[in-house]
Amino acid sequence: MISMQNRSALTVVTTFPDKPLKVLSSKSSSKSSASLRARQSGRRSSFSSSSFRIVRAAGAGGKGEEEKEENSVELYAGIAGLLSCAVVSYSLFTLKQTGCGLPAGPGGLVGAIEGVSYLGVAGLLGASAYKKTTTGSGLPAGPFALLGAAEGVAFLLLVAGLYVGVAQLLEYGYIPNAVPVEGGKCA
Structure with missing residues (x-):
């Protein structure tokens, strides 16, 4: 789960390896959805995301777990x-x-x-x-x-x-x- 916080709204993104990206937001905007889709695909967004802050990123632990096992x-x-x-x-x-x-x-x-x-x-x-x-x-x-x-x-x-x-x-x-x-x- 990736949690992104705006001053006036909370956006929660959940990603699982076999399920598509879900965006839950109390104040959804096309800018934040576009930014989140761009981040998931590894591309940069066309607007500045300085109003967002990544609080916690989980689910990307697959690489870390493989490294631990190795x-x-x-x-x-x-x-x-x-x-x-x-x-x-x-x-x-x-x-x-x-x-x-x-x-x-x-x-x-x-x-x-x-x-x-x-x-x-x-x-x-x-x-x-x-x-x-x-x-x-x-x-x-x-x-x-x-x-x-x-x-x-x-x-x-x-x-x-x-x-x-x-x-x-x-x-x-x-x-x-x-x-x-x-x-x-x-x-």
Whole structure:
């Protein structure tokens, strides 16, 4: 609802996405109706509307709600990305020190978290590469710059993973399986 006030009359305009513009006025004039139709269509009116004052504008919140939703998605993606990067960092450190990744843990929970984290980092790298090739820039920074930080750390982990993989081959002579097998070196 958009409420416009004149010194001597009150004009109320209601707009809904699927309904036409309605003008309710205690003192209707062709000037105010023309001005309101022009404002709804995005054009300027042919007369000065200095006697009107916008009191409250609602119904144009569709764009704001989409922006809020996009920000919350970026926030959650940034948090999940940074958590995934932390797990992958620890996994690469463990792999470099011991020659094996993280242990499976109770019920395979730690191994599952490790695997999902590697997939999360790979997803960040893929999304960033796709966005970079289509738009020329990487992922947006997001709220609190978390998504941008996760993207940067993911690229650092890519380099670290390549280093650890080569070091693993040189020091131990093998790269452990993603899923431990019976009789394997990291079972």
